[in-house]
Amino acid sequence: MSSYIFLKLIHVSSVILSYSLFMTRGIWMMRGSAQLQRRWVKIMPHIVDTVLLASAISLAILIKQYPLADAWLTAKVIGLLVYIGLGMVALRFGKTRITKISAWVMAQIVFFYIVMVALTKSPAIVL
Numbered sequence: 001m002s003s004y005i006f007l008k009l010i011h012v013s014s015v016i017l018s019y020s021l022f023m024t025r026g027i028w029m030m031r032g033s034a035q036l037q038r039r040w041v042k043i044m045p046h047i048v049d050t051v052l053l054a055s056a057i058s059l060a061i062l063i064k065q066y067p068l069a070d071a072w073l074t075a076k077v078i079g080l081l082v083y084i085g086l087g088m089v090a091l092r093f094g095k096t097r098i099t100k101i102s103a104w105v106m107a108q109i110v111f112f113y114i115v116m117v118a119l120t121k122s123p124a125i126v127l
Helices: 003-031 039-063 071-093 097-120
Strands: none
Touching: 003 039, 003 071, 003 097, 071 097
């Protein structure tokens, strides 16, 4: 198996796992579940997201495409920063329930934008 295919498999698997954890944590947040306080729930997203970021950087280096040089990758990085910010509001810093839920929903939209940019290699996604 080539290193590109292996890295892409790790990256895509990490994306799926990261998003699944975010979705689950968001649902638990909306339900006021005590599950959010479990140790693994607080640690696992950091581990998964570290693998995700490392695989993303490795893929960018391997395929010689870099943020600020390639528009689609720049869009993904900017989208990722927005997604992280919205996720922090949704799961940690939002003051009201409506703020948290709104940020969580907006994070979903940004996530799917990032995925579409990745699939099309174009920052201009027209719905």
